[in-house]
Amino acid sequence: MLTKENVLAKLKEVKYPGFEKDIVTFGFVKDIQIKDENIFVDVEIVSSAKEVGDELKGTIASALEAIGAKRVDVAVKQPKPPVQKSNSQSGKNIAPHVKNFVMVSSGKGGVGKTTTTVNLAIALASQGKKVGLLDADIYGPNVPRMMGVVDTNPEIVGQKVKPIMAYGVEMMSMGSLMEGGQSLIWRGAMVMKAIEQLLRDILWSDLDVLFIDMPPGTGDAQLTLAQSVPVTTGICVTTPQQVALDDTERSLDMFQKLHIPIAGIMENMSGFICPETNKEYDIFGKGTTRPLADKFETIVLGEIPIEPAVREGGDAGKPVVFFHPESETAKRYQVCASKLWDKIEQINAEGGVSNESIQPTTPPGVSACSTAGAKSDDHSCGCGH
Numbered sequence: 001m002l003t004k005e006n007v008l009a010k011l012k013e014v015k016y017p018g019f020e021k022d023i024v025t026f027g028f029v030k031d032i033q034i035k036d037e038n039i040f041v042d043v044e045i046v047s048s049a050k051e052v053g054d055e056l057k058g059t060i061a062s063a064l065e066a067i068g069a070k071r072v073d074v075a076v077k078q079p080k081p082p083v084q085k086s087n088s089q090s091g092k093n094i095a096p097h098v099k100n101f102v103m104v105s106s107g108k109g110g111v112g113k114t115t116t117t118v119n120l121a122i123a124l125a126s127q128g129k130k131v132g133l134l135d136a137d138i139y140g141p142n143v144p145r146m147m148g149v150v151d152t153n154p155e156i157v158g159q160k161v162k163p164i165m166a167y168g169v170e171m172m173s174m175g176s177l178m179e180g181g182q183s184l185i186w187r188g189a190m191v192m193k194a195i196e197q198l199l200r201d202i203l204w205s206d207l208d209v210l211f212i213d214m215p216p217g218t219g220d221a222q223l224t225l226a227q228s229v230p231v232t233t234g235i236c237v238t239t240p241q242q243v244a245l246d247d248t249e250r251s252l253d254m255f256q257k258l259h260i261p262i263a264g265i266m267e268n269m270s271g272f273i274c275p276e277t278n279k280e281y282d283i284f285g286k287g288t289t290r291p292l293a294d295k296f297e298t299i300v301l302g303e304i305p306i307e308p309a310v311r312e313g314g315d316a317g318k319p320v321v322f323f324h325p326e327s328e329t330a331k332r333y334q335v336c337a338s339k340l341w342d343k344i345e346q347i348n349a350e351g352g353v354s355n356e357s358i359q360p361t362t363p364p365g366v367s368a369c370s371t372a373g374a375k376s377d378d379h380s381c382g383c384g385h
């Protein structure tokens with residue numbers, strides 16, 4: 001006997017494509033009608049990608065046929081595909097004065113997302129852009145420490161909060177709004193609210209780019225963001241080992257499912273350059289991300305080596321791009337930031353759907369190739385040759 005309860009229980013087994021959560025938990029199932037052995041399901045999703053809707057229709061039908069439905073009709077309501085900027089979109093933008101949103105994600109934790117986001121943001125600001133950085137890692141907010149503002153309290157203006165200024169970048173994090181060392185035990189829905197508030201209730205100025213440092217994985221935070229603002233592009237950070245790359249593939253797949261154009265992959269901890277000998281060692285491997293970039297028709301934005309100054313800068317709140325601009329790593333971040341900006345302009349000019357390779361341009365004050373002694377055909381330091 002088919003009942004709404006057992007249909008709902010079965011639908012709880014249907015995962016939203018690219019995510020670990022099911023469509024019931026996400027709140028996408030709007031109505032269920034049962035007549036004899038025929039079931040009608042009404043679903044509303046946030047992705048405008050036709051393949052996502054088609055995949056869902058198929059998986060819902062098979063799931064319900066398995067519990068005895070003779071006929072399954074699934075109506076999937078999707079937002080219209082974007083015409084102007086291609087993005088995630090449910091058409092919503094709760095931070096309309098921000099021109100471009102860049103989501104920095106990774107499949108795995110600890111690969112260097114926050115380090116990358118902080119240094120790219122400072123690099124782009126040093127190239128004359130108005131840049132903000134939102135720490136969307138609600139459970140583990142590390143941005144205030146890495147930006148050297150861990151003890152800075154933000155200024156409250158009425159019901160809103162002014163972002164904290166550091167190294168030419170506007171910054172806000174849940175870590176800046178809580179007492180130091182507090183941990184958050186929040187339900188998913190509260191995480192979604194928190195991210196929305198960080199976008200809506202912070203007095204961001206008219207930014208060219210707002211970088212968003214995501215928690216690792218593909219979950220609520222990523223979906224909430226895609227539902228709240230038109231994400232211009234996504235960057236995926238990974239380390240070169242195969243185990244990290246497997247998770248990276250999931251992260252890239254998530255961008256595609258959310259219709260977010262991919263700016264590129266950042267291969268972090270890509271080799272170690274010995275500061276004494278300038279010799280390069282492949283600790284986790286090197287250059288392993290290129291096949292994955294090809295598969296997703298995107299580029300490797302840059303390869304960032306392990307450099308002790310990067311870790312020290314992170315811990316001390318003195319980012320390498322700002323404090324050691326002459327270092328190899330800082331130069332590579334500068335080139336990556338410049339390539340990223342080119343990509344953003346390309347996405348905006350084209351209305352967004354293409355992820356074609358772009359030719360890098362060189363930011364002011366940075367030599368075209370900063371890889372000391374590297375052969376021209378065996379590296380991808382971000383110099384593009």
Ligand SMILES: Nc1ncnc2c1ncn2[C@@H]1O[C@H](COP(=O)(O)OP(=O)(O)OP(=O)(O)O)[C@@H](O)[C@H]1O
Pocket residue numbers: 106108109110111112113114115116137140142215216268269304305306307308310311312314315
């Ligand atoms: N290229 C690098 N060279 C040296 N140390 C690095 C490099 N990249 C990151 N690190 C160090 O690795 C550690 C993890 O980096 P980070 O916190 O940026 O990772 P994450 O992906 O944001 O982690 P989480 O998933 O927990 O948010 C930090 O101590 C950071 O300083």
Ligand SMILES: [Mg+2]
Pocket residue numbers: 113114115137142213
């Ligand atoms: Mg982090």
